[in-house]
Amino acid sequence: MPARRPRHNRPRPARRHRPAPGRERLSLWESIEQANQRAHYRANQRLPNYRTSRSIHAAIAETYAEEEASDEYQLPTKQLILRSLIALLLLLPASISTLAIFTITEHPEQGHFWRHTLTSLPFLCFAVGCGLMVVWFWSGLLKNFFLYLYVLGHELTHVFFIFLCGGKISGFNVSLDGGYVMTNKTNILIALSPYFIPFWSFILIGISAMIQQFWTIPYHEFALYAVLGGSWTFHLTWTLWMIPRDQPDLKENGTFFSLVIIYMANVLLLVTLLCLIPGGLTFSAYAEHWTSLILKFAQLAENQLRHWI
Numbered sequence: 001m002p003a004r005r006p007r008h009n010r011p012r013p014a015r016r017h018r019p020a021p022g023r024e025r026l027s028l029w030e031s032i033e034q035a036n037q038r039a040h041y042r043a044n045q046r047l048p049n050y051r052t053s054r055s056i057h058a059a060i061a062e063t064y065a066e067e068e069a070s071d072e073y074q075l076p077t078k079q080l081i082l083r084s085l086i087a088l089l090l091l092l093p094a095s096i097s098t099l100a101i102f103t104i105t106e107h108p109e110q111g112h113f114w115r116h117t118l119t120s121l122p123f124l125c126f127a128v129g130c131g132l133m134v135v136w137f138w139s140g141l142l143k144n145f146f147l148y149l150y151v152l153g154h155e156l157t158h159v160f161f162i163f164l165c166g167g168k169i170s171g172f173n174v175s176l177d178g179g180y181v182m183t184n185k186t187n188i189l190i191a192l193s194p195y196f197i198p199f200w201s202f203i204l205i206g207i208s209a210m211i212q213q214f215w216t217i218p219y220h221e222f223a224l225y226a227v228l229g230g231s232w233t234f235h236l237t238w239t240l241w242m243i244p245r246d247q248p249d250l251k252e253n254g255t256f257f258s259l260v261i262i263y264m265a266n267v268l269l270l271v272t273l274l275c276l277i278p279g280g281l282t283f284s285a286y287a288e289h290w291t292s293l294i295l296k297f298a299q300l301a302e303n304q305l306r307h308w309i
Contacts (some may be wrong), residue, residue: 022129075254082256094264096297100273100290104281113281122277125222129229136235148176150238155179161190191249192258196265198235201228225277232273236266 075083098204103108104113117123152174158181159169167190183190208224211217241252243259250258274281 001161021109055133075252080254087254087257090260090264092297094235094260094267096290096293097264097267097271100131100293101267101274104286104289113285117277117281120277121222122225125225126229126273126277129226129231130233133230133233134237137234138249144176146234146238148174149200150234150242151176151179153235154194157197157199158183158190159192161193162186165190185201186252188253188261191252192261192265193260195239195243195249195262196269198232198269201235204228204231227272 155172155174159172160167162181162183162185165185165187165194167183167185169181169183171180173180197307204224208227212220217223243262252258253261271281271283271286275283275286
């Protein structure tokens with residue numbers, strides 16, 4: 001769909017909230033809310049002649065000024081209804097895609113797929129990396145560092161897809177308060193890509209490929225699986241942590257529609273990771289099982305419809 005024309009009014013300066021004479025100082029929670037409002041403003045500001053791709057705000061509170069959100073990020077009612085209907089239709093393939101992962105049983109060469117996969121050394125290394133990152137995330141160690149790293153990867157993913165779609169960058173900023181990218185072009189891919197592209201995992205794959213060109217490191221492959229498990233879990237945990245915090249990226253395309261797209265993309269990413277494990281799943285085996293599930297569902301729906309008629 002064509003992008004909406006941006007408003008040509010210059011962004012208003014952030015409001016400064018000062019206690020009135022004789023009033024007590026702000027409480028901690030009020031201070032947090034005001035800091036979050038300023039972060040939202042900085043993370044999603046616009047230039048007069050450029051549309052800004054939506055970016056995350058790395059704020060610790062979950063609410064902000066309602067008047068800023070309603071005007072800037074809500075879709076027109078007709079577009080919102082249309083995208084919600086499309087999202088409802090996509091729920092079926094999304095559910096089938098998830099079911100296909102956990103119900104596939106036969107491996108094309110090794111017999112039972114999950115029995116073979118769960119006991120393979122590459123998968124165990126990947127699982128160790130996942131577990132360590134989950135523990136690290138919940139421990140809160142170096143939280144600010146990982147938060148900044150996530151925001152940086154989020155905004156750089158915006159930048160990559162802006163260039164991929166032929167757009168231009170006119171502004172870029174990353175901080176613990178939030179990040180933003182100013183550009184003359186935005187679409188669904190640009191807005192939602194950071195929620196299903198594990199930026200740092202691809203960076204680590206590139207670094208690993210470069211190292212292998214010059215040095216031979218023992219057990220390099222297994223170390224790579226562990227690092228990819230950790231980096232993918234890093235992306236997933238921080239994404240899940242950020243999504244409930246009023247992300248403008250999601251509101252720009254309709255929150256329900258965006259969440260369904262993000263979910264489907266992450267399921268397909270998981271399928272890709274399972275297919276990359278040596279001796280693991282193959283795309284053809286997964287596609288065949290997915291098709292069989294769709295046909296079974298269609299047959300059940302047809303039988304139920306005949307019963308009603």
